[in-house]
Amino acid sequence: MGVKRVDAILRLSPPENLIQDFSQENADHSFSFESISLLQSILEQEYGPRGGRGLALRIGRACFKYGLREYGSMLGLTEMAFRLLSLPVKLHIGAKTFADLFNKHTDQRVRVEEKDNKIFWHIERCPLCWERKTEESICHLAVGLLQESLYWLSGGKIFNVEEIACIAKGDAVCTIVIDQTPLS
Numbered sequence: 377m378g379v380k381r382v383d384a385i386l387r388l389s390p391p392e393n394l395i396q397d398f399s400q401e402n403a404d405h406s407f408s409f410e411s412i413s414l415l416q417s418i419l420e421q422e423y424g425p426r427g428g429r430g431l432a433l434r435i436g437r438a439c440f441k442y443g444l445r446e447y448g449s450m451l452g453l454t455e456m457a458f459r460l461l462s463l464p465v466k467l468h469i470g471a472k473t474f475a476d477l478f479n480k481h482t483d484q485r486v487r488v489e490e491k492d493n494k495i496f497w498h499i500e501r502c503p504l505c506w507e508r509k510t511e512e513s514i515c516h517l518a519v520g521l522l523q524e525s526l527y528w529l530s531g532g533k534i535f536n537v538e539e540i541a542c543i544a545k546g547d548a549v550c551t552i553v554i555d556q557t558p559l560s
């Protein structure tokens with residue numbers, strides 16, 4: 377987004393939320409569910425639903441790159457033995473490992489279900505739409521994050537990734553469906 381735009385976004389939030397989370401004093405680099413949800417809603421306000429969605433997808437994709445740098449070797453995802461596995465096995469292990477990362481290191485709760493050649497990524501406790509009420513699914517950051525992880529995992533293939541249920545819409549969980557067969 378660039379420093380100027382980030383700065384503008386931070387100014388739109390109540391000071392006790394985003395600015396504090398972004399500050400140098402935030403030693404454990406923690407972000408509250410409120411801040412993450414707020415960030416998404418400010419993006420929608422500022423750039424419209426479509427523009428906000430596009431930005432959130434891009435932020436999600438960028439998050440994967442930084443996350444991989446930080447957690448990739450710990451999770452064993454960057455090791456040669458993993459990289460040599462077949463794509464279906466990599467998707468199976470990758471989804472489970474990735475879900476474990478969220479479940480162990482954040483308050484987000486993820487459950488993975490595999491059915492009909494699809495992976496269902498159920499976010500049972502979701503920071504992205506935390507305390508929001510909307511007409512449409514809004515957890516775009518998670519969609520972007522999964523898109524990028526699949527792209528990386530498959531060595532450059534594109535997969536269909538879609539959020540089909542969202543707590544903000546009144547669903548019990550946020551569910552993102554991944555087609556295990558790539559589009560390209």
Ligand SMILES: [Zn+2]
Pocket residue numbers: 499502503504505506514515542543544550
């Ligand atoms: Zn959600």
